[in-house]
Amino acid sequence: MLLNGVAVGCIYGLVALGFVLIYKATELVNFAQGDLLMLGAFVAYMAIAWWGWDYWLGFGLAVVVVALFGALLDRSVLRKVIGQPQFAVVMLTIGLGAMFRTFASVTWGSEIYTLTTPFDGKTVIAGATFSDQYLSIVVGTILLCGTLYAFFNYTRIGVAMQATSQNQLAAYYMGIPVKLIFSFIWAISAATAAVAGILLAPVTLIDINMGLAVALKAFAAAVLGGFGSIPGALVGGIVIGLIELFAGRFLPDGFKDAAPYVVLLLMLAVRPQGLFGSLGRKKV
Amino acid sequence: MRFLFKTSYNQDVGLFRDKVDLFWYSLLGVAALGLPLLMSTYYVTEISLVLIYAICGISLMVLVGYTGLVSLGHAAFLGIGAYAHGYFLKIGIPWIPSVAMAVVITTACGLIVGLPALRMTGIYLTIATLAFALIIQEVFNHWTAVTQGFDGLPVAMPVIFGISVSKANFYYLCLFFLVLSLWLTRNLLRSPTGRAWVAIRDSEIAAQSMGVHLAIYKSIAFAYSAGLMGLAGALYAHKISHLAPDIFNILLSINFLLLVIVGGLGSLHGTIFGAIFVVLLPPIISILRDEIPASLGAAATSTGIAAIGAIGKAIGGFLAKPGVEAGILGLILVLVILLEPLGIYGRWVKIRVFFSTFPMYKRATFKRQKSYMKSERLR
Amino acid sequence: MSLFQADNLSINFGGIKAVDGVTFDVAKGEVFTIIGPNGAGKTTIFNLVSRIYEPSGGRLVFDGNDITQVPPHKIAALGIARTFQNIELFEHATLLQNLLLARHAHKTSGFFSELLFLPSVRRKELEHREAVEKVIEFLDLQQYRDSFIVNLPYGVRKVTELARALCTNPKLLLLDEPSSGLNVEETEDMAFWIQDIKNLLGITVLMVEHDMKLVSAVSDRVLALNYGRPIATGTPSEVQSHPDVVRAYLGG
Structure with missing residues (x-):
């Protein structure tokens, strides 16, 4: 049972990771992250259920398509609003999210779909039985995070990304193609969302609004972890997942959905910088 | 072009800049009061x-x-x-x-x-x-x-x-x-x-x-x-x-934000423009949904080109799908932020300046300074 | 008689001593300038005086009162106004509104009287306007009165910042690099204005400046800093020829 909470938390964590990556690099907050998740799930569904592709092939296709889409989004739209107030960007991504949902409902219809996966069995580990669906989420998250960690620390482009998010101007002067890096970061962030969407699909089913609820809780997770911290996002996600689980089990009806937000508000009131973040101030 | 001669500090403190302003706003007030007499x-x-x-x-x-x-x-x-x-x-x-x-x-x-x-x-x-x-x-x-x-x-x-x-x-x-x-x-x-x-x-x-x-x-x-x-x-x-x-x-909250953005940030006039826009958009979409296929269908029968009718039907069908309205709102939001960050009120000011300075209008008057990275990250 | 005193002022940023035991006092009616190489802690001292930073040690005394614990928004009402190195104007407001905001410390009306815009509020507004107009005239800003700050050239913005600081009716004016970004001519204007502020308005000026010509033209006394420590105090020419100051600037 605890695994379910952790697994759902992992999904929140992955989406929160997407927020944090983009925020660290570009100072934009992408409110359409949840809808990228939804797009990922739909593309995978289309490939697997409609075209009859193999699960892993569909998985790969969805990740690649959504990643490219993320990069395209950065190039065509978001680059134009860099330097405008943050609020404009927030509204822009909200608008984009609404467009994606409409696109999905026109393309795939507003029905609810079920994705069949290779993970419908159960595994017994140390005497406890776990559902494969949830296990796949946890394992997938660990793998993805490991890959990202290695990518950011051991590849040239990963290090360039780190440099860019710390000081754009300096990075630019050192010959790092900052714009390209931004597109790359968007692609990675979108791909993370797509992975989260596909992993989540068997648990919550696929429909056009699946991203919304997840994104809101992922927000809570990102803030909980301190908006600029990558491990914070994951820990925050798992914390939110567990809070939700326990609130649903031990508190009266209705608290399950509100509990993460109550925690979030309390957190913001008491420690606005989150668990792992730090607050700075503007230099004058 | 109308020049505003200020003769008292009170003029900057008052609600209306001068008698001309007062006149137009009074007219607007009368129109607002009389509106119900003209409509169902x-x-x-x-x-x-x-x-x-x-x-x-x-x-x-x-x-x-x-x-x-x-x-x-x-x-x-x-x-x-x-x-x-x-x-x-x-x-x-x-x-x-x-x-x-x-x-x-x-x-x-x-x-x-x-x-x-x-x-x-x-x-x-x-x-x-x-x-x-x-x-x-x-x-x-x-x-x-x-x-x-x-x-x-x-x-x-x-x-x-x-x-x-x-x-x-x-x-x-x-x-x-x-x-x-x-x-x-x-x-x-x-x-x-x-x-x-x-x-x-x-x-x-x-x-x-x-x-x-x-x-x-x-x-x-x-x-x-x-x-x-x-x-x-x-x-x-x-x-x-x-x-x-x-x-x-939340969608209603977003609608309100759309209202202020489309109307024009930082102006009270904008709230009225924005409110008109946000309230009228759904009925306009639903009218278009019925009108476009009908009128294009009529055009198809009169010209004999079936493609026009098919396009009309396609548009109508698209508009009739659930959730399209939200997408159109989203599209408008994106376009306004990218193209006219000051919203309808900003556009209105530009048009007014265009006519009052005609034919000497300069596009550059409203050109925004291009700013690159402006960090809001407090360091 | 001294108007302002900094007593053994210190602040650390994560182990780095940005300002380390700085003591100076500014006499009433003088122009006191702080100079030093980049990163010497000049602006940090300003941020300490306007209470944006919390000092880790030392005391600030203004007009005989200890202001080390005064919250930052009360500084203006006490009579300390400042400008900013990189211009912190209210960009999407007119110049007039910027200057009127500087009268905030003198506001007397409550929320509800403003909500109804009672005659008392109107009277006070007109009073503020008159005070502001005096400054506008003093600094020759008439033609920009209704312009939005975003549309003004850099030099005018710099003067606007000065005007805004003057509108608070300060006793002590903190100028953070008033000449940075100005051309030679504008810098000369700035020098005249600083002298006028001192002589005509009787306002004490505490200034951070790099341009040595401006410094020697207007300053009565100069304090040289390096690595957050004071290295010399005295008249502009004394400080300029002080061997430690020369070493700080030229290295070695």
């Missing part, structure tokens, strides 16, 4: 909605456009105002005290949400208001003693001093409150409080050094904005006549 009751009640939305717009404009604090949860304040008013009416409190109490309660809620806001900036505040709105929605769902949950809370037309207000006269009631809100807000904006808000929006640190107590003025902005929303909520309750929890969702 159905349209008049629809226009009441524009007026209510305009009050919501003022509320959000104070917060977003003037103080620079973004709230994604204003629908919750609207809901609190609506439910409070509906509940007070149900337990037999007369109309005026009921509205007053609804406003007071929403103001208090605004203060409470604003409290953590004092320590937060930018995106954190937005997220906090979002969280607040989601919690409030759960409260509406589950506090059935007051809200009657999903059964809904019916609200009849107002009865003031024993006189029941007809649907046509409800328009005047809304108009009165809109003008009142405009006047009060304008008063604040032309006095130290309004300037302090603008200062906080543009540079907190300079505002502080000039003697502005950030926490107090942010709280005032929040409370005032929430109070206006509560007033709008009380009117809204009568307008929709049946309150249900899912009306006051």
Whole structure:
């Protein structure tokens, strides 16, 4: 049972990771992250259920398509609003999210779909039985995070990304193609969302609004972890997942959905910088 | 081109710049008063909605456009105002005290949400208001003693001093409150409080050094904005006549933000433009949905080109799909932010300047300085 | 008689001593300048005086009162106004509104009287306007009165910042690099204005400046800093020829 909470938390964590990556690099907050998740799930569904592709092939296709889409989004739209107030960007991504949902409902219809996966069995580990669906989420998250960690620390482009998010101007002067890096970061962030969407699909089913609820809780997770911290996002996600689980089990009806937000508000009131973040101030 | 000669400081303090301004606004007032005489009751009640939305717009404009604090949860304040008013009416409190109490309660809620806001900036505040709105929605769902949950809370037309207000006269009631809100807000904006808000929006640190107590003025902005929303909520309750929890969702909050952005940030005129836009868009889409296939179909039969008819049908079919309206709103939002960040009011100013300086208009007058990275990350 | 005193002022940023035991006092009616190489802690001292930073040690005394614990928004009401190195104007407001905001410390009206815009509020507004107009005239800003700051050239913005600081009716004016970004001509204007502020308005000026010509033209006394420590105090020419100062600037 605890695994379910952790697994759902992992999904929140992955989406929160997407927020944090983009925020660290570009100072934009992408409110359409949840809808990228939804797009990922739909593309995978289309490939697997409609075209009859193999699960892993569909998985790969969805990740690649959504990643490219993320990069395209950065190039065509978001680059134009860099330097405008943050609020404009927030509204822009909200608008984009609404467009994606409409696109999905026109393309795939507003029905609810079920994705069949290779993970419908159960595994017994140390005497406890776990559902494969949830296990796949946890394992997938660990793998993805490991890959990202290695990518950011051991590849040239990963290090360039780190440099860019710390000081754009300096990075630019050192010959790092900052714009390209931004597109790359968007692609990675979108791909993370797509992975989260596909992993989540068997648990919550696929429909056009699946991203919304997840994104809101992922927000809570990102803030909980301190908006600029990558491990914070994951820990925050798992914390939110567990809070939700326990609130649903031990508190009266209705608290399950509100509990993460109550925690979030309390957190913001008491420690606005989150668990792992730090607050700075503007230099004058 | 009309030149404005100022002869007294009072002119800058007053509500209208000069007699010409006063004349045009009076004309607008007369038109607003006479409107119900020209229209059927159905349209008049629809226009009441524009007026209510305009009050919501003022509320959000104070917060977003003037103080620079973004709230994604204003629908919750609207809901609190609506439910409070509906509940007070149900337990037999007369109309005026009921509205007053609804406003007071929403103001208090605004203060409470604003409290953590004092320590937060930018995106954190937005997220906090979002969280607040989601919690409030759960409260509406589950506090059935007051809200009657999903059964809904019916609200009849107002009865003031024993006189029941007809649907046509409800328009005047809304108009009165809109003008009142405009006047009060304008008063604040032309006095130290309004300037302090603008200062906080543009540079907190300079505002502080000039003697502005950030926490107090942010709280005032929040409370005032929430109070206006509560007033709008009380009117809204009568307008929709049946309150249900899912009306006051995030999409409504986003709609209000769309209103202020499309109208034009940082202008009270913009709230009216924005309200008209947001209220009229859905009916326009539904009219287009029926009209485009019909008219293109007629064109196809008259010209004999079947493709035109097919295109018409396709467009109609597209518009008829569920969720398309939200997408169109999203598209408009994206386009406005990319192409005209000052919204309809900004466009209106440009057109006015174009005609008043014709033929000497320079595009560069309104060219924005291109700014590259402007860090809001406080380091 | 001294108007302002910094007594053994210190602040650390994560182990780095940005300002380390700085003591100086500014006499009433003088122009006191702080110079030093980049990163010497000059602006940090300003941020300490306007209470944006919390000092880790030492005391600030203004007009005989200890202001080390005064919150930042009360500094203006006491009579200390400042400008900013990189211009912190309210960009999407008119110049007039910027200057009127500076009258905030003198506001007397409450929220509800403003809500109704009672006659008392109107009277006070007109009073503020008159005070502001005096400054506008003093600094020759008439033609920009209704312009939005975003549309003004850099030099005018710099003067606007000065005007805004003057509108608070300060006793002590903190100028953070008033000449940075200005051309030679504008810098000369700035020098005249600083002298006028001192002589005509009788306002004490505490200034951070790099341009040595401006410094020697207007300053009565100069304090040289390096690595957050004071290295010399005296008249401009004394400080300029002080061997430690020369070493600090030229290295070695």
